[in-house]
Amino acid sequence: MNLREKYTLEIQSIWQDIEVLKKGQIYELDRVPGVPRCSTVGQRLEEKLTTLLSKIEQDVDGSIETVAEIIQNME
Numbered sequence: 735m736n737l738r739e740k741y742t743l744e745i746q747s748i749w750q751d752i753e754v755l756k757k758g759q760i761y762e763l764d765r766v767p768g769v770p771r772c773s774t775v776g777q778r779l780e781e782k783l784t785t786l787l788s789k790i791e792q793d794v795d796g797s798i799e800t801v802a803e804i805i806q807n808m809e
Contacts, residue, residue: 735799737790743797744786751779 738745754760760772770778789796795803 740799741786741796744782748779748782751775
């Protein structure tokens, strides 16, 4: 399993926040409750990237592998 597959959920989560920023869907522009502030998106990206890099450095299972294992144990 390559890195993109192993950490697909973590990477997808980061891409989603990048899309929010690219589309300008931030509270400072929209003033809509439930739309994140730009600083919130930045904090989320920082935390997600730090977590992902830590998992890669420590060769920890990605979330997709953890979910697959839980599902397999339920069967």
